[in-house]
Structure formats: C-alpha cells, structure tokens
Amino acid sequence: MRLGVLDVGSNTVHLLVVDARRGGHPTPMSSTKASLRLAEAIDGSGRLNGRCADRLVATIDEFARIAKSSGCAELMAFATSAVRDAKNSEEVLARVRAETGVALRVLSGVDESRLTFLAVRRWYGWSAGRILNIDIGGGSLEISSGVDEEPDVALSLPLGAGRLTREWLPDDPPGRRRVQMLRDWLATELAEPGKQVREAGRPDLAVATSKTFRSLARLTGAAPSAAGPYVKRTLTATGLRQLIAFISRMTAADRAELEGVSADRAPQIVAGALVAEASMKALEVECVDICPWALREGLILRRLDSEADPTTWVETSVQGVDAKSR
Template sequence: MRLGVLDVGSNTVHFLVVDAHPGAAPLPAYSHKIDLRLAELLDPDGAIREDGIRQLVDMVTSSMRVAEDKGVEEVLPFATSAVREAVNGEAVLKRVQDETGVELRVLSGGDEARLTFLAARRWYGWSSGRLLLLDIGGGSLEIACGLDEEPDTAVSLPLGAGRLTAGWLPGDPPEPDRVRELRKHVRAEIARTVAEVSRLGPPDHVVGTSKTFKQLARITGAARESEGPLVPRRLTRGALEDWVPRLAAMSAEQRVLLPGVSAGRARQLLAGALVAEAALDLYRVDELDICPWALREGVILRRLDRMSS
C-alpha cells in the first residue's frame, strides 16, 4: 500500500510518500518538505509565533494535496518536541485540525526514542547485539539501548541542535564563553543518563541517526548522501573532537562551505557537534555508524506491524 508520513519536526516539516507492505522495507516514492525550524520560531514566553503556525498550516494543506495526487491510501501525521513543548501546543494542534482536517499525533520523547530504535534495529538486524541509539533532532536528543526491538531504556533530553542554538549561541560565530557554558550544560544533562544506560552493559553496536549526525560524519570524511543509503558511514570520536573547535570558530556562512552542510542547518551544527561529542565521550563510545533509517521509518514499521498482527 502507499502510505504518507507527515513529520512535523523541530527543524523540518516533511511529508514522505512510501510504498510499503508487511515483511518488506518501505520504499520512498516522493518527498515534500520545508525547513520551517519551529524550535526557533518561539516568542519570549515559549509559544510558537503566528508566522510559524501559518506556515505549518500551509505545509499541512499542501501535503494533503500531494497525498491525493500521489495516490496515498493512509496518512500517518505526527509532531515531535517543538509542538509538544510549546506553551501553545494544544492551540497549534487545534488550529491545524480546524483548518486542514488533519489531527497531528504528538509523540512523547520516549515514543520518539523507541520508534527510532525500532527503525535502527530493523536496519541492522539481530546480529548487532546490544544496540545503543543516539538521535539529535532540532528540539531534543533521544537515547535508547537494548537487545530487542523494544529498548530496555529510552530517554529524551531537551538538547536539540535548534533549541540549543536559539537559547545559548546567539553570536555568529558565537562567543567562546557561550560555547563553554553550553558545553558544560550539555554534559551535565547527558551525565544524568549514563548510569541508567550503563547498567545494561556495554553496547555491541552504536548508531546515530538524524541530519546532524549525517552532516558531522560527512565533514569528517564519510561518503556523500548521493552515493546511497547502503554505503557504510561512520563518525569517530577522535575526528569529532578535532572538528568541534574549528566549527566554533566559523560563522554560519563559512560552515555552509563544508561538505554536506546545508544552509538551513549551518548555524545549528556547532550545538549538534557539542551534543554528539558529549554523548560519545560520556558513554565511552569511540565510533558509531550512521543509520539511514530514523523516526519516520519507525512510525511506518510500527503501522505495518499492526497490519500483520
């Protein structure tokens, strides 16, 4: 069947059309997205601004037109941390439903971590053993670890690259003192989760998902995205540690010139690198593999599982 996944994330609103059926990998058929960056479109009280809401409504409306044009049988609409944590989140959801007819399902942080873990487990299989997943989004960091398709632990922290950039790094390039303050904050937050994850034993395989990890891997020498999802890509802690001070000294304009870095993500890359570096260091991870599948694929796979049960 043809499914549409409407992902209202903290950075991007993405409508992905896939051909999918139980027992097979979902195949992307069409992509429609905008870099809305809802995590940065907040007023001082933490509410999503009117311009952000208007753009979101317009994007949902256009996505439903795409769904009709592409023959989508079912749409799976969901929203993550930007809407979940906005003080006017409920009003935003009601506005979207009233004006488009689409009811967005708000995923909890734990749901995000579990569904992304499911996608990574299906991609790498049982031979991966104990899997540790790290996912840096625009609004939050998801961490999950376990042996099965359901992780033994699933944690979400408010350490998304967009959120941290907006709240901690106003300069371009940011002032060194602000970078140090953010580094300290990130490490303190992640350190609170180390005992919970470590009690499960050392992971056999560590993977990273999300655009942030893909871009960090690319600037440290990983293959281009155009080479396809089956090409192995890896990020090492050593290479990342070398790049963090270099990114801190660059402006967003300079970061755009790096391989694989998009204009919409350039300002956020330093904050994402600080989160990635802290996670690899505190979890004692020397390297991780970049997983092509993430939350959207997890949502699709869970839906297919329910069809076959």
Template sequence: MRLGVLDVGSNTVHLLVVDAHPGARPLPAHSHKADLRLAQLLDDDGAIGPDGVDRLIGVVHEALQAAEDKGVEEVLPFATSAVREARNADDVLARVRRETGVQLRVLTGEEEARLTFLAVRRWFGWSAGKLLVLDIGGGSLEIAYGIDEEPDAAASLPLGAGRLTAGWLPGDPPAAEDIRALRRHVRARIARTVGEFSRFGAPDHVVATSKTFKQLARIAGAARSAEGLYVQRDLKRESLEAWVPRLAGMTEDQRAELPGVSEGRAGQLLAGALVAEGAMDLFGVETLEICPWALREGVILRKLDHLTVT
C-alpha cells in the same frame, strides 16, 4: 500500499512517501520538505505565535497536496518537541485539525526514542546484538538501548541542535565563553542519564541517526549520500573532536560551504557537534555507525506491524 509520514519537527515539516507492504522494507518514493523552524517561532511565553501557526497550516496544506499528487492512500501525521512543548499546543493542534483536517499525533520524547530504536533494529537486524542508539533532533536528543525491538531503556533530553543554538549561541561565530557554557551544560545534562544505560553493559553497536549526525559524519570523511543507502558510514570521536574547534571558529555561511551541510542547518551544526561529542565521550564511544533509517521509518514500521496483525 503507498503511505505518507508527515513529520512536524522542530526544524522542518517533512512528508516522506514510501511504498510499504507487511513483511517488506519500505521503499522511499518521494520526499517533500519545508524549513519551518517551529522551535525558533516560540514567543517569550513559549507559545507558537499566530504567524507561526499560519505558516504551519500552509505547509501542512502543501504536504497534503503533495501526498495526493503522489497517490498516497494514508498519511500518518505526527509532531515532536516543538509542538509538544509549546504553551499553546492544544490550540495549535485544534486549529491545524480544523483548517486542514489533519489530527497531529504528538509523540512523547520516549516514544520518539522507542520508534527510532525500532527503525535501527530493523535496519541492522537481530545479529547486531545490543544496540545503543543516539538521535539529535532540532529540539531534543533521544537515547535508547536494548537487544530486542523494544529498548530496555529510552530517554529524551532537551538537547536539540536548534534549541541549543537559539538559547546559547547568539553570535556568528559564537563567543568562546558561550561555547564553553554550552559545553558544560550539555555534558552535565547527559551525565545525569548515563547511569540509566550503563547498567545494561556495553553495547555491541553504537548507532546514530538524524541529519545532524549524518552531516557531521560527512564533513569528517564519510561517503556522500549520492553513493547510496548501503554504504557504511561512521563517525569517529577522534575526527569529531578535531572538527569541533574548527566549527566554532566558522560563521554560519562558512559552515554551509562544508561538504554535505545544508544551508538551513549550518547554523545549528556547532551545537549539534557539541552534543554528539559529549554523548560519545560520556558513553565511552569511539565510533558511531550511521543508520539511514530513523523516526519516520519507525512510524511506518509500527503501522505495518499493525497491518500484519489485522
């Protein structure tokens, strides 16, 4: 069957269309994205303003039309931290439902971590052993650890690249004192969580998902996306540590010229790099393996599991 996953995230609204069948890997058939940056549309009270809701509804309508054009049988819609944390989330969800017919399922941070972990486990397989999975989104950092398909520990921290950029790095390029303050904040927040995971022992593989990690790996020398999903891509801490001061001295336009960095995410890349560097350092990770599957694939796989049971 052809399924569509509609992901209303902090940076983008992304419709991923896949051909999916129980017992088979989902095959991507179409992708439709819109840079909405909901996390940056919050007002001083933490609410998504009327203009932001209007834009969200318009983008959802476009995604539904794209899904119809591609023959999608069912759309699985969900929202993450930007909607989850908005002060007027209930009103936003009600208006989206009323004007588009879409009932957005708001995932908790822990659900995000668990579904991402499921996708990574299926990609790497049982032989990969114990996995530590890191995912940097626009609004949050997800961490999960385990040996089965359900992680033994999962956490979500408010350390998304978009959130931190908007709240901590106003300059272009940002001031050195702002970067140091953000670095301290990131590391203190991650350090509070490390103990929850370290008690399970060292992982066999440390895996990263998300656009931020993929872009960091690319500028550090990983293969281009055009070379395919199955090419191994890594991010070494040594390389990342060398890149952080370089990114700090660049303007947003200069970062956008780096290989693999999209214009829409260039402004967030430094904050994402500080989170990635802090996580790798505090968890004692020298090399991250990049996984092409993440939250959207996890949602699809969970749906297929349900279809298998029924």
C-alpha cells in the same frame, strides 16, 4: 500500500511518500520539505506565534494534497519537540484539523526514542546484539539501548541542536569561551543519563541517527548521500573533536559552504557537534555507525506491524487529536 509520513519537526516539515508492505523494505517514492523553524517562533510566553501557525496550517494543507495526488492510502502526520513544547499546542492541533482535515499527533519524547530504536533494530537485524542509539533533533536528544525491538532504556532530553544554539551560542561565530561553557554544561547534564544507559549493558553496536549526525560524519570524511544508503558511514570521537575546533571558528555562512551542511542546518551544527561529543563521552563510545533509517521509518514499520485498525500505529502515550478521514 502507499503511505505518506508527514513529520512536523523543530526546523522543517517533511513529507515522505513510501511504498510499503508488511515484511518488506519501505521504498521511498518522493520527499518534500519546507523550512518553518517552528522552535524559533515560540514567543516569550511559550506559545507558537500566529504567523508561524498560519504557515504551518498552509504547509500541512499543501503537503496533504501532495500525498493525496501521490496516491497515498493513508497519511500519518506527527509532530515532535516544537509543537510538544508549545503551550498552545492543543489550539494549534485543533486548527490544523479544522482547516486541513489532518489529525496531527504529538509524539512524546520517549516514543520518539522507542520508534527510532525500532527502525535501527530492523536496519541492522538481530545479529547486531545490544544496540545503543543516539539521535539529535532540533529540540531534543534521544538515547536508547536494548537487545530486542523494544529498548530496555529510552530517554528524551531537552538537548536539541537548535534549542542549545538559541540558549547558549547566540554569537556568530560562537566564541571559544561560550563553546567551552556549553561543553562543560553538557557533561554535567549527561552524566546521570549516561550512567543509566551504561548500566543497561555494554553495546555490541553503537549507532547514530538524524541529519545532524549524517552531516557530522560527512564533514569528517564519510561518503556523500549520493553514494546510497548501503555504504558504511561512521563518526569517531577523535574526528568529532577535530571538527569542532574547526567549525566553531567559522561563521554560519561559511559553514553553509561546507559539503554536507545545508544553509538551514549551518547555524546549529556547532551545538549539534557538541551534543554528539558529550553524548559519546557520557556513553563511553568512541565510534558510531550512521544508520539511514530513523523516526519516520520507525513509524512506518510500527504501522505495518499494527492490526487492521490504522489508529494503532503508535502507542497510547501519543497525545493529540484522534484520527479523522479527510
């Protein structure tokens, strides 16, 4: 089965086309991205502004056409933090469906955490024992821990790299005082969630997912993406502390010149690194393995596990417009 996964995130809209079958390894066939920065387009009243909504509708329509021309039997379209947080999300969802035919579903933060954990569990297998996973998005931070495919604990916190950059680090470069203020605040915010996750059990394997963690690992010496997904990549707390001291003194333009950091991610990589540092400290983790699978793969795996009804590919806690064929 050829599937299209349309991911509307806080920074980018990403279409992934895969060939997948139940019990098999999903094979990526193509990847198409557009940088919309939806989170930055939410105005003072908490609404996604009209111009950005126009761009979102046009992008979804274009990507749906790409999925169709690529031979996708189904397009799974979902949105995360930015659309979830917008006060006019239902209006935007209705407009997307009316103008493109795409039923864009909004994932809850907890479902993001659960589905990402599923992907990580399938990647590492049962022999990994208890897995702890950390995922940093543009708008939220997800943490999960468990011994099965369904985590014992699945948390979602409003501590995304883009959100914290806008709220805490407006200057470029951010300045030592602001970095320390954010560091101290994150320690306080993560104290209770960290305790909750630790009480679930000590992990046999600590894992991190997301573009933020991949970039941080690359900046501390991990293999480039060109080396392929099966190369072991890790990020250590010591390497992360040294990296923060280095990149927090640089401008976003200078950070964009570093290998592994895109121009889109450069402005928020410092906040992302601080969230990673605080999360690892709160969870008492000194090193994490970088997993190449994350939320999109979790959605694909859940869809393949579902029964004949394709609308059951995610649980009923998902909010949004019901599925409708084009």
